[in-house]
Amino acid sequence: MRKLFLFLGFTFVLSQLIFSQENPTLVEIPHEVFVNKGANNFDKILIQNQSIKEKVKKLHAFDELGHELTVRTNTFEEYWETYSESWYLIQFKKDRPPLLLFKGYKFYNDEREFIDIFDIEQPQGKRLQFSEVGRLLAYKINPHTKELVLFTHKYPCCRSASHNIYTLRQINNKIVQNDRFFVGRDRGDMVGPFFPDTVSHSKEFERLKERKALRWSPAVVEKDALIGWSPSNLIIHYNEGALYKVLGEQDGWQFVLFFSGIAEEQSLMLNYTNFLHKGVYGWIKK
Numbered sequence: 001m002r003k004l005f006l007f008l009g010f011t012f013v014l015s016q017l018i019f020s021q022e023n024p025t026l027v028e029i030p031h032e033v034f035v036n037k038g039a040n041n042f043d044k045i046l047i048q049n050q051s052i053k054e055k056v057k058k059l060h061a062f063d064e065l066g067h068e069l070t071v072r073t074n075t076f077e078e079y080w081e082t083y084s085e086s087w088y089l090i091q092f093k094k095d096r097p098p099l100l101l102f103k104g105y106k107f108y109n110d111e112r113e114f115i116d117i118f119d120i121e122q123p124q125g126k127r128l129q130f131s132e133v134g135r136l137l138a139y140k141i142n143p144h145t146k147e148l149v150l151f152t153h154k155y156p157c158c159r160s161a162s163h164n165i166y167t168l169r170q171i172n173n174k175i176v177q178n179d180r181f182f183v184g185r186d187r188g189d190m191v192g193p194f195f196p197d198t199v200s201h202s203k204e205f206e207r208l209k210e211r212k213a214l215r216w217s218p219a220v221v222e223k224d225a226l227i228g229w230s231p232s233n234l235i236i237h238y239n240e241g242a243l244y245k246v247l248g249e250q251d252g253w254q255f256v257l258f259f260s261g262i263a264e265e266q267s268l269m270l271n272y273t274n275f276l277h278k279g280v281y282g283w284i285k286k
Helices: 009-019 051-061 076-086
Strands: 087-090 099-104 114-118 128-133 135-141 148-154 162-171 174-183 212-215 234-238 243-250 253-258 279-285
Touching: 051 076, 051 087, 051 099, 076 087, 076 099, 128 148, 128 162, 128 174, 234 279
Parallel strands: 174 279
Antiparallel strands: 087 099, 099 114, 114 128, 135 148, 148 162, 162 174, 212 234, 212 279, 243 253, 253 279
């Protein structure tokens, strides 16, 4: 799908410096752990037909893509020759027109993929509804409304260990997103496991009876947990009364998803101010 293109001079060098994203880590994760009763047979929801080309051509003409081979440097036919197989239609609601979905590499030297969603019916400058690094993870369809809910996985590169699971819905003609967070790397420099092989998605919420340490693996590690970054596998503490769900158990540890109650403390793994209302996965000692 991807082809190499020769660009001369300063633009070539600059694009390498800006867009290179080296060494993505823990790209593949089990969707069953993070999405309750989700499916990943995406051929059931992604459509490719002749109408896509004209829609994407409009975005290219107005320079709204943010990809390689823009209208400023290349014709649309040159763009389409490279990117045609990365474009799909996806329908979130039966009573709304399908949206355009791009999945793949935006720039020739990217090492991480992207998910872009456009609504071609919106005015110029407002057509991009969602854009994040990542892969499609899973989807669910409401059996009553037939509404589609899409989940994507943003995976890290470089020295980062941060992951996000995005949930996307179409509400009032806009894509609305929220995300949950976990940490992990598969380069051998970070102690795991980061999640169990299987989980049970309970409907029951729990409240902490005492302050607990949330860790990224089911053990207390105080040396070389993340080499060159953190000696401990501590993510952060959660306070008494914090709201969470138990998703799995292993050797006296519980794999949980916290929704509230994060401690206001410094952490090497996250800034608590960004997680006051964001879900965080990890392990707590029973």
